[in-house]
Amino acid sequence: MTDPVSETYEDPQRQAAILASALPFLRRYAGDTIVVKYGGHAMGEARLSDAFGRDIALLKLVGINPIVVHGGGPQISAMLERLQIRSNFVDGLRITDAAMVDVIEMVLSGSVNKQVADLINRAGALAVGLSGKDGGLIRARKLMRTARDPDSQIERVMDLGFVGEPVRVDPRVLYALLGSGLIPVIAPVGVGENGETYNINADTAAGAIASAVNASRLLMLTDVAGVLDENGDLIPELTAEEAHRLIENGQIRGGMIPKVETCLRAVREGAKAAVIMDGRVAHASLLELFTKTGSGTLIRAR
Ligand SMILES: Nc1ncnc2c1ncn2[C@@H]1O[C@H](COP(=O)(O)OP(=O)(O)O)[C@@H](O)[C@H]1O
Numbered sequence: 083m084t085d086p087v088s089e090t091y092e093d094p095q096r097q098a099a100i101l102a103s104a105l106p107f108l109r110r111y112a113g114d115t116i117v118v119k120y121g122g123h124a125m126g127e128a129r130l131s132d133a134f135g136r137d138i139a140l141l142k143l144v145g146i147n148p149i150v151v152h153g154g155g156p157q158i159s160a161m162l163e164r165l166q167i168r169s170n171f172v173d174g175l176r177i178t179d180a181a182m183v184d185v186i187e188m189v190l191s192g193s194v195n196k197q198v199a200d201l202i203n204r205a206g207a208l209a210v211g212l213s214g215k216d217g218g219l220i221r222a223r224k225l226m227r228t229a230r231d232p233d234s235q236i237e238r239v240m241d242l243g244f245v246g247e248p249v250r251v252d253p254r255v256l257y258a259l260l261g262s263g264l265i266p267v268i269a270p271v272g273v274g275e276n277g278e279t280y281n282i283n284a285d286t287a288a289g290a291i292a293s294a295v296n297a298s299r300l301l302m303l304t305d306v307a308g309v310l311d312e313n314g315d316l317i318p319e320l321t322a323e324e325a326h327r328l329i330e331n332g333q334i335r336g337g338m339i340p341k342v343e344t345c346l347r348a349v350r351e352g353a354k355a356a357v358i359m360d361g362r363v364a365h366a367s368l369l370e371l372f373t374k375t376g377s378g379t380l381i382r383a384r
């Protein structure tokens with residue numbers, strides 16, 4: 083981990099001014115709950131993941147309640163490849179059979195979950211790793227998804243196996259942790275009616291949690307600047323109509339589809355706003371919350 087002192091500014095006066103300029107934002111978010119989705123791609127680089135851990139710890143220490151929901155797509159793919167199991171995706175969702183779901187649970191709620199909690203713990207806050215199966219947090223059911231067949235262009239229902247969608251989020255375990263000064267770090271795995279395990283897209287899980295706790299912000303950290311238009315330029319704010327149009331015409335594709343759909347749903351169902359933003363930028367969350375500039379693509383409740 084980098085030495086925090088080495089990251090301070092040369093000029094102490096300037097450093098103090100920067101801290102003071104955060105005051106209105108600290109006041110705005112005091113006591114609020116912020117859900118941060120930390121994508122598997124954003125975890126790659128040590129410098130960035132250290133900065134992420136410190137941002138989350140800082141939020142807690144200044145009186146905001148962060149909840150982290152992490153992904154782990156690349157880490158799952160690496161493990162499946164080692165086991166010589168092939169992955170196929172439909173609209174950014176991994177088709178998950180019975181053998182794969184065990185591996186996915188092991189990667190998400192095992193190694194990745196502990197790594198993310200550790201980043202925050204090393205920054206001096208107390209994070210607790212759990213999965214959506216703990217404390218009845220995420221009850222899920224099999225996701226039925228319609229998709230257009232690329233050859234025939236006919237819409238049909240796709241069987242994605244053990245891919246789940248949240249049906250009920252019980253936030254009690256989150257409130258218990260937050261109330262004790264702890265930071266929940268959640269692996270996107272859910273439990274079905276008959277105790278079966280579901281692989282839930284981490285964006286979807288983060289959105290469901292953000293709605294359930296009426297988060298004031300859902301921050302989606304990913305590996306692009308935000309939603310990009312046909313010229314590759316960042317779209318600073320996106321309405322539901324515009325988002326549907328961009329999905330329809332193929333400008334928003336792959337993993338960006340569940341991300342945008344999640345943000346739209348989260349703001350419809352209780353979150354105040356969602357931002358899809360660049361996790362490759364150091365201290366992305368602090369930039370978004372504590373500066374006027376903001377970053378990424380904002381999706382607001384109307
Ligand atoms: N219109 C778009 N704007 C930005 N990214 C897009 C767009 N359409 C598709 N993408 C893809 O979505 C990816 C982000 O989704 P994903 O790979 O699932 O991220 P994460 O692992 O962070 O959840 C981007 O890296 C990009 O390749």
Ligand SMILES: CC(=O)N[C@@H](CCC(=O)OP(=O)(O)O)C(=O)O
Nearest residue numbers: 121122153154155175176283284
């Ligand atoms: C159903 C589904 O696709 N689940 C995802 C869960 C992890 C995830 O979403 O990770 P990222 O946020 O890093 O993409 C998967 O199997 O990859």
